[in-house]
Amino acid sequence: MFRKFKRSRSVGKQPLTDQLADAVLEQIRKGFDPERVDELIAKAVPEFIDEMAPMLAGRIKKDKRTLRANRRAERGFDRRLAKQWGKALDLYQITLFMCIELGEGAARRDGEHLTPTEQNILEALTGLHVTACRVAGEVLTLLSHGHPRGALARCRTLHETAVIAGLIAESATDAVHCDLAERFLDHEIVGRRRDALQFQKDHIVLGEEPLEQEFLDEIERRYDEVITKYGADFKREYGWAKKFSPNDNFRELEEKASLSHVRPYYQWASSEVHCGARGLSHNFIEYRGITVRDVGKTNIGLIDPASMALSSLLQTTFALAAVKISDGVDMDAILHMRAIQEIMSACIDVLFEAQEGIDRAERKILKGMQKNR
Incomplete structure (x- = not known):
């Protein structure tokens, strides 16, 4: 938090607070007319705010010491988070890089041998995959700095991307659609x-x-x-x-893509996107026996957004890499997809290990606190 500042007197004139106090005293000596006092206060307060707010803002902007202290605290938190979650986040990043590389190869298919319909399929899936990779990178950045709820909000976009990519890939072999x-x-x-x-x-x-x-x-x-x-x-x-879907709503598209089971997570992520009362309940966390409002960074809750993001990213990548168009399925791409799945599985295992390590440390701290009471 920023330090409080002492207000300096304006050169050559009486501060507004003193002017207000003098006016009130004068009215009291004259017989105390409450309406007149209220009128003076109502007039003086806005003038006081207008005069003092720029001064306060200017001093806060010049307070580099507090800014540096806050930044040191943030860097310290990020270092501790990296120590606890770094191995899992490294595996997340490896998965992301492999998906990007695989997508680049799939997007370079020889368009001259594709029909206009197949070119549209490749263009749509390539665009969706680019979105998925970029958003998955945003999720990684948010997780690396202790913002799992922000990461969860981006997972909503990833899920929508995976659903649409899956439907387009599936329609490639459907003569009607x-x-x-x-x-x-x-x-x-x-x-x-x-x-x-x-x-x-x-x-x-x-x-x-x-x-x-x-x-x-x-x-x-x-x-x-x-x-x-x-x-x-x-x-x-x-x-x-x-x-393709007569009801043309996203819930039905999820069902057609066989991803309707992800809807509980999608709704959870949506509450971090839309400002509703449901999302406000996510602001509370249990910390060492008490409930607190989480206004900043946290080192817990990374598992769900990380696993949801990776799952959607893999689904979108697979839709692009394995889509059946005239040049056939790239078996090398399928092999790499299988390898990516193995890395993703390892990443999720390490995520749980990291959370378990944090939980063990917290139980030890709580036990020590109870012992010292």
Whole structure:
């Protein structure tokens, strides 16, 4: 926390707090008119705040000593966390690097030998895999600095990515739904149009220049094309999946991807994304026999976000590496996927070992505290 500062007097004039006190005393001597005193206070307090707030802000910004102390504390925490969880996080990072490398190889398939439908499938799966790798990296950074709840929030995106990637890969061999990737890619203009219209509505309040009409016209042209091509339902959030999944909602997409069993974790992660009362309950943790509000970093709770992230990352990677398109399945890629699964399994084992080590240390500390009472 930042240190409290003594307020210095303004040069050449009486501080507002003293002015306020003098005015109150004067009114008391005159017979104490409560309404007049309230009026003076109501007028003086905002002036006092306006004068003192910039002074306080300026002194806090200049307080490098407190900033350095806080940073030393943060670095110390990160070092202790690395000592406890470093082996597991190293295995997580190895898994991530292998998935990136495998995805790069799969994305370099010879597009000249692919049909337009297969090119769409490869483009969609490559894009989804890029997202999965980037988000998995974000999860690693958050875990490495003691923010498992932030990591869990990013796991929500990873799960959605894995579901969609799995469906597109599965549709590659379905004569009826092999256009699912094309629909998914074409749906981009629906979101772009929504965002553009919202910006155009609010640009004045935002203090921004409006979008050029030529740009908006081009968006409308492309939007009209896809609605004409796929129908009015295409404008819905999951309109691209309407043909494949008539209910076109994410819950049904999870079921079709055989990932509905992950929904409890997905809902848990969602409570860290949306600001609801359910998420507030996650702010409380038990620490050495008492319940505290966790406002900062913690060295517990890394197992669930790490394992959820790795699972979704592997599912997305496998969808790209093993998709059945005209050039066949890359057996070398399948071999590497099996190796990645082994490393992931080892990572999860070490995660549990790390948590067990922390639990043992805490039990020892609690036992010592009880003994000394």
